[in-house]
Amino acid sequence: MIYLDNNATTRLLPEVLAAMMPYFGELYGNPSSIHLFAEQSREALRQSRVAVGRLIGSRPEEIVFTSGATEACNLAIFGAAAARPERRHIVVSSVEHHAVLHPIERLRAQGYEVTVLPVSSSGGLTAAEVAAALRDDTLLVATMLANNETGVIFPVAEIAAAAKARGALLLCDATQAVGKMPVHARRLGVDYLALSAHKFHGPKGVGALAVRRGAPIVAQLVGGGQQWDIRSGTENVPGIVGMGMASYLARRRLEEGAYGAVEALRDRLEQAILANIERVVVNGGGEPRLPTTLNVSFEDSSGEAMLQLLDEVEIAASSSSACQSNVKEPSHVLTALGLSERYLHGSVRFGLSLLTTDDEVDELLARLPRIVARGRAASTERSASE
Amino acid sequence: MIYLDNNATTRLLPEVLAAMMPYFGELYGNPSSIHLFAEQSREALRQSRVAVGRLIGSRPEEIVFTSGATEACNLAIFGAAAARPERRHIVVSSVEHHAVLHPIERLRAQGYEVTVLPVSSSGGLTAAEVAAALRDDTLLVATMLANNETGVIFPVAEIAAAAKARGALLLCDATQAVGKMPVHARRLGVDYLALSAHKFHGPKGVGALAVRRGAPIVAQLVGGGQQWDIRSGTENVPGIVGMGMASYLARRRLEEGAYGAVEALRDRLEQAILANIERVVVNGGGEPRLPTTLNVSFEDSSGEAMLQLLDEVEIAASSSSACQSNVKEPSHVLTALGLSERYLHGSVRFGLSLLTTDDEVDELLARLPRIVARGRAASTERSASE
Numbered sequence: 001m002i003y004l005d006n007n008a009t010t011r012l013l014p015e016v017l018a019a020m021m022p023y024f025g026e027l028y029g030n031p032s033s034i035h036l037f038a039e040q041s042r043e044a045l046r047q048s049r050v051a052v053g054r055l056i057g058s059r060p061e062e063i064v065f066t067s068g069a070t071e072a073c074n075l076a077i078f079g080a081a082a083a084r085p086e087r088r089h090i091v092v093s094s095v096e097h098h099a100v101l102h103p104i105e106r107l108r109a110q111g112y113e114v115t116v117l118p119v120s121s122s123g124g125l126t127a128a129e130v131a132a133a134l135r136d137d138t139l140l141v142a143t144m145l146a147n148n149e150t151g152v153i154f155p156v157a158e159i160a161a162a163a164k165a166r167g168a169l170l171l172c173d174a175t176q177a178v179g180k181m182p183v184h185a186r187r188l189g190v191d192y193l194a195l196s197a198h199k200f201h202g203p204k205g206v207g208a209l210a211v212r213r214g215a216p217i218v219a220q221l222v223g224g225g226q227q228w229d230i231r232s233g234t235e236n237v238p239g240i241v242g243m244g245m246a247s248y249l250a251r252r253r254l255e256e257g258a259y260g261a262v263e264a265l266r267d268r269l270e271q272a273i274l275a276n277i278e279r280v281v282v283n284g285g286g287e288p289r290l291p292t293t294l295n296v297s298f299e300d301s302s303g304e305a306m307l308q309l310l311d312e313v314e315i316a317a318s319s320s321s322a323c324q325s326n327v328k329e330p331s332h333v334l335t336a337l338g339l340s341e342r343y344l345h346g347s348v349r350f351g352l353s354l355l356t357t358d359d360e361v362d363e364l365l366a367r368l369p370r371i372v373a374r375g376r377a378a379s380t381e382r383s384a385s386e
Numbered sequence: 387m388i389y390l391d392n393n394a395t396t397r398l399l400p401e402v403l404a405a406m407m408p409y410f411g412e413l414y415g416n417p418s419s420i421h422l423f424a425e426q427s428r429e430a431l432r433q434s435r436v437a438v439g440r441l442i443g444s445r446p447e448e449i450v451f452t453s454g455a456t457e458a459c460n461l462a463i464f465g466a467a468a469a470r471p472e473r474r475h476i477v478v479s480s481v482e483h484h485a486v487l488h489p490i491e492r493l494r495a496q497g498y499e500v501t502v503l504p505v506s507s508s509g510g511l512t513a514a515e516v517a518a519a520l521r522d523d524t525l526l527v528a529t530m531l532a533n534n535e536t537g538v539i540f541p542v543a544e545i546a547a548a549a550k551a552r553g554a555l556l557l558c559d560a561t562q563a564v565g566k567m568p569v570h571a572r573r574l575g576v577d578y579l580a581l582s583a584h585k586f587h588g589p590k591g592v593g594a595l596a597v598r599r600g601a602p603i604v605a606q607l608v609g610g611g612q613q614w615d616i617r618s619g620t621e622n623v624p625g626i627v628g629m630g631m632a633s634y635l636a637r638r639r640l641e642e643g644a645y646g647a648v649e650a651l652r653d654r655l656e657q658a659i660l661a662n663i664e665r666v667v668v669n670g671g672g673e674p675r676l677p678t679t680l681n682v683s684f685e686d687s688s689g690e691a692m693l694q695l696l697d698e699v700e701i702a703a704s705s706s707s708a709c710q711s712n713v714k715e716p717s718h719v720l721t722a723l724g725l726s727e728r729y730l731h732g733s734v735r736f737g738l739s740l741l742t743t744d745d746e747v748d749e750l751l752a753r754l755p756r757i758v759a760r761g762r763a764a765s766t767e768r769s770a771s772e
Binding site for chain 1: 387389391394395396397398403406410411414415416418419420421422423424452453454455456457459460483484485486488489491492582584589590591592606607608609610611618619620621622623624625693696697700702703704705
């Protein structure tokens with residue numbers, strides 16, 4: 001199997017699992033219990049906070065562990081709204097993940113005004129565009145660091161500065177970026193930064209919201225008062241330990257410049273597709289992008305058919321966000337890029353990782369021309385039958 | 387180490403870990419991806435829903451996986467309130483876990499009226515007492531199945547019938563009960579039932595809310611639309627698989643009557659304490675109780691000192707809910723029992739499990755008289771110095 005769906009989820013690294021194992025075994029104490037046995041669990045949480053904080057440029061005490069990025073984004077949005085009820089305006093990019101867009105839609109239904117910012121045809125957004133949308137009553141600006149479908153990187157530091165100048169809070173959904181590019185919450189100047197372990201070779205079911213010291217937040221899960229009463233619930237100790245180890249490894253890889261090779265592989269794939277297949281565009285191609293993501297649209301082809309054909313030869317890819325795979329409508333991200341109908345339905349996202357090999361890319365390149373041709377035939381048949 | 391804090395958390399069973407391992411390895415697909423590889427993750431979720439549903443008497447499609455019982459209780463309370471905004475009254479027992487009480491307190495702050503029902507001196511609550519508190523605008527009744535501190539079991543089926551007769555919804559926090567006594571959500575007639583895997587030898591970081599088919603609910607985590615749009619977020623596949631296996635094993639143990647031995651061990655411990663130590667009461671002693679829980683209060687003793695002394699000889703127990711261990715105030719549960727001050731501060735909770743042995747109970751019994759005596763001395767010293 002050739003796995004090129006790393007934007008959906010990544011393979012757990014063996015070192016991460018090894019770090020988790022003791023906490024599935026002897027070290028099962030509840031960190032909230034007072035006995036010494038539980039101290040081992042508490043210490044594990046502390047160390048993981050340090051490791052996660054180091055990866056994203058936050059202090060350990062700013063890390064609030066959650067069940068994943070969806071919870072983290074929901075916490076930031078609803079938590080900021082509850083903390084500053086006098087501000088009733090939100091600015092959000094049109095290409096955010098649904099875990100950001102849908103909570104904001106809920107606030108809109110409750111009376112908030114929402115400015116949804118369009119992006120350029122290459123998926124870009126400038127700080128000036130955000131600044132122009134800000135108002136005196138802007139509660140929150142939500143702009144992701146790197147887009148999960150196109151890999152396009154937003155100028156979050158500049159956006160954060162613009163937000164701060166108007167007293168607005170900034171949520172940066174860094175879920176797709178963390179572990180694949182340097183991320184430094186403090187230097188970015190964001191108030192809330194969301195991430196998820198399983199996107200960078202950690203376990204599913206654990207993520208975090210980094211809450212800048214002093215940033216207002218009202219807890220959304222209330223109960224036993226864990227995590228400074230910002231997020232109640234017995235901590236997922238093995239998962240958090242796994243996230244800590246995944247963070248440590250990711251930081252080391254980034255320091256070693258390991259993503260240079262992934263980027264070269266992605267670029268080779270991209271150039272070979274452009275050279276060998278006609279009528280294709282690279283979505284987000286004109287913008288700074290994650291080294292791991294290649295999103296291409298083939299004119300007059302069926303993304304669904306191409307993915308199925310890839311699947312038949314054991315190549316796993318996707319057409320848009322995994323969270324939206326069941327939905328037949330075209331991705332809101334590619335729609336926001338203003339892609340024409342003839343390209344919109346012929347999109348495939350290849351998500352590479354450090355585990356992707358040269359041979360896998362060669363295999364994909366060998367098969368792709370025929371698969372695109374068959375996708376085009378399927379698309380023509382469908383059009384004819386409609 | 388003698389672990390008698392099983393109400394706080396339990397040891398993961400090796401079979402549970404074994405079931406999880408493939409999903410930390412080769413089977414890492416995102417269940418929302420469309421390729422065949424991800425189908426294995428989807429199938430794992432389906433099987434786990436069946437196993438959890440069988441344990442608690444719910445249909446698979448009624449099981450909404452969460453990050454634990456805290457999230458499940460928060461989802462039920464806030465989700466019911468959002469679904470039925472016209473009803474503004476809530477009935478809750480005074481001995482619920484904070485994961486139930488605190489969300490309800492938040493609703494009270496938003497204008498809801500809340501009736502907090504006292505319990506008897508033995509921790510009991512009758513359906514008639516609940517019925518008397520119901521009103522035409524009662525949204526929700528929240529009564530746990532078994533108390534986490536005393537083990538006292540509430541007559542939830544009768545309470546649910548009373549609630550239903552008045553059109554109120556019923557949340558049953560069954561976190562402490564599931565896996566230790568038969569639980570059947572449909573026969574109980576509850577609308578929402580909360581549980582957590584790590585309380586019955588499953589992994590931390592995963593739980594569920596069983597939502598009766600047709601019961602109103604508004605999602606609290608919104609985003610990618612997973613789990614019928616009731617709970618967005620990439621599913622914690624290995625954790626859910628672990629919860630499924632823990633459910634399967636728990637059901638088998640219950641069918642085999644395995645808890646008879648635990649109950650006999652608990653009863654032996656209880657009787658020996660009553661026989662050998664003076665001035666001691668069993669909290670919840672007059673009520674039906676979980677087979678696993680013994681909560682005792684020693685007059686004029688210091689619970690804190692006793693726990694520390696137990697800890698020094700590697701016996702892990704607790705004085706109240708683990709979630710409240712950092713809090714110096716006496717437990718709200720024991721306070722609700724009307725325990726006098728002289729007993730209130732001398733409480734210890736022993737939480738047994740299927741892994742607890744005769745030898746461990748003997749060891750505890752051998753050490754306890756001296757520990758209680760020293761706890762009493764510590765209490766006297768403290769009183770003298772005040």
